[in-house]
Amino acid sequence: xxxxxxxxxxxxxxxxxxxxxxxxxxxxxxxxxxxxxxxxxxxxxxxxxxxxxxxxxxxxxxxxxxxxxxxxxxxxxxxxxxxxxxxxxxxxxxxxxxxxxxxxxxxxxxxxxxxxxxxxxxxxxxxxxxxxxxxxxxxxxxxxxxxxxxxxxxxxxxxxxxxxxxxxxxxxxxxxxxxxxxxxxxxxxxxxxxxxxxxxxxxxx
Amino acid sequence: xxxxxxxxxxxxxxxxxxxxxxxxxxxxxxxxxxxxxxxxxxxxxxxxxxxxxxxxxxxxxxxxxxxxxxxxxxxxxxxxxxxxxxxxxxxxxxxxxxxxxxxxxxxxxxxxxxxxxxxxxxxxxxxxxxxxxxxxxxxxxxxxxxxxxxxxxxxxxxxxxxxxxxxxxxxxxxxxxxxxxxxxxxxxxxxxxxxxxxxxxxxxx
DNA sequence: CCACTAAAGCACAACTCTTTGCTTTAAGAT
DNA sequence: ATCTTAAAGCAAAGAGTTGTGCTTTAGTGG
Numbered sequence: 001x002x003x004x005x006x007x008x009x010x011x012x013x014x015x016x017x018x019x020x021x022x023x024x025x026x027x028x029x030x031x032x033x034x035x036x037x038x039x040x041x042x043x044x045x046x047x048x049x050x051x052x053x054x055x056x057x058x059x060x061x062x063x064x065x066x067x068x069x070x071x072x073x074x075x076x077x078x079x080x081x082x083x084x085x086x087x088x089x090x091x092x093x094x095x096x097x098x099x100x101x102x103x104x105x106x107x108x109x110x111x112x113x114x115x116x117x118x119x120x121x122x123x124x125x126x127x128x129x130x131x132x133x134x135x136x137x138x139x140x141x142x143x144x145x146x147x148x149x150x151x152x153x154x155x156x157x158x159x160x161x162x163x164x165x166x167x168x169x170x171x172x173x174x175x176x177x178x179x180x181x182x183x184x185x186x187x188x189x190x191x192x193x194x195x196x197x198x199x200x201x202x203x204x205x
Numbered sequence: 206x207x208x209x210x211x212x213x214x215x216x217x218x219x220x221x222x223x224x225x226x227x228x229x230x231x232x233x234x235x236x237x238x239x240x241x242x243x244x245x246x247x248x249x250x251x252x253x254x255x256x257x258x259x260x261x262x263x264x265x266x267x268x269x270x271x272x273x274x275x276x277x278x279x280x281x282x283x284x285x286x287x288x289x290x291x292x293x294x295x296x297x298x299x300x301x302x303x304x305x306x307x308x309x310x311x312x313x314x315x316x317x318x319x320x321x322x323x324x325x326x327x328x329x330x331x332x333x334x335x336x337x338x339x340x341x342x343x344x345x346x347x348x349x350x351x352x353x354x355x356x357x358x359x360x361x362x363x364x365x366x367x368x369x370x371x372x373x374x375x376x377x378x379x380x381x382x383x384x385x386x387x388x389x390x391x392x393x394x395x396x397x398x399x400x401x402x403x404x405x406x407x408x409x410x
Numbered sequence: 411c412c413a414c415t416a417a418a419g420c421a422c423a424a425c426t427c428t429t430t431g432c433t434t435t436a437a438g439a440t
Numbered sequence: 441a442t443c444t445t446a447a448a449g450c451a452a453a454g455a456g457t458t459g460t461g462c463t464t465t466a467g468t469g470g
Contacts, residue, residue: 012437014447035266040427050451054428058457061240108313111371118371127374151374155385159368160360161284166316167331168324169359187392217467219417245457249423254419259458 020046021053025067026102034064034105064109065121071106072097072128079136083147084185086136091157091177094129098165099172107162131159148184156184225251226258230272231307239269239310248254269314270326276311277302284341288352289390291341296362298380299334303370304377312367334363353389361389 024045057063140147229250345352
């Protein structure tokens with residue numbers, strides 16, 4: 001009995017089907033938006049029987065969450081050894097991940113209230129993001145520096161990025177992501193409350 | 206033809222039906238979660254015919270967005286005249302609004318990709334939040350102070366609140382909301398990178 | 411008080427998603 | 441090569457949502 005791993009038969013039709021379905025979902029999300037992707041549609045696109053998808057994933061939310069999970073585990077930027085540069089890299093990478101077509105949609109899917117265990121989905125999603133930022137932080141700590149806490153990075157860098165992408169605020173680009181990190185690492189002079197980089201562009205409107 | 210306002214007959218059955226449906230939606234969202242609320246369910250609960258709801262709102266997303274919109278326009282904290290205190294009040298109010306049952310769900314509904322015009326929904330939602338914070342800022346500006354920009358408030362206060370509520374991070378309470386404002390208004394000494402208030406509790410896990 | 415008409419109620423049809431029992435395929439083990 | 445069995449395919453039934461023509465109700469203006 002080969003452990004109750006993800007698949008008892010990883011190297012065959014199952015894997016092919018999963019691949020096909022995943023690809024179909026990614027395509028469909030980019031085309032019509034995550035909220036209009038249904039299991040029958042994904043199955044049709046993948047050339048797979050709907051019942052197979054129902055049996056394997058159960059709900060569209062679970063499927064989307066699964067795709068999102070795998071999607072983020074792909075590549076991750078490697079570290080240079082300088083805290084600020086590393087954080088900047090990760091920030092930019094995170095922003096790009098969010099900004100690509102369907103990026104927010106996948107985020108939303110993973111946070112959806114009806115996924116098997118919502119708490120699990122949330123935690124998984126958060127931990128993936130956290131992990132990327134935690135690496136540079138721990139590296140810095142081991143070098144003897146005293147980096148900010150992960151929570152602080154989440155508040156000051158990650159949260160604004162998510163917020164701005166969700167609301168499609170203009171000027172949310174690589175430069176802005178780096179500015180957030182810079183603002184966190186080197187607080188501005190004193191009571192001149194503007195970050196160094198891109199912000200202060202056009203407000204809400 | 207009385208302008209194409211929201212209602213040509215505000216004071217009658219229409220209004221009653223809308224009230225009933227709105228109440229039903231609020232209840233259902235709190236009970237079963239926004240993703241499981243359907244138009245027939247809301248109509249049943251409201252004692253209204255489903256077709257009436259379909260004709261008036263069209264989709265469940267539009268209905269949820271409508272409810273969310275009205276829900277936020279209700280009360281708003283009045284201002285004291287001190288920038289920091291006012292911002293703290295608004296921040297706490299915003300947090301409480303988000304944290305009440307279904308708060309995030311409504312947020313998600315309003316940001317949903319298939320509402321009539323998604324951009325409109327996003328903009329409306331953002332503008333409502335912005336407006337609440339902009340009032341204190343403008344008041345301060347008129348008093349001759351130089352308050353931070355709205356964008357900065359969004360990045361430093363609003364975004365973290367939303368992010369933390371969405372991910373159910375612990376310790377996201379009134380005290381934390383005030384700490385965010387404090388951290389924005391009076392930057393910490395220099396390179397002691399921890400805000401004064403509640404943060405630095407337990408990380409992700 | 412009456413006429414007008416916007417909006418709600420009603421009934422029914424069509425559609426899509428979802429589920430389930432059974433059959434068939436093919437990966438992995440003997 | 442053969443056997444075993446997890447997983448996919450198939451088909452058909454069920455449930456719930458969505459859409460539409462028509463009738464009825466009840467504000468609003470004369």
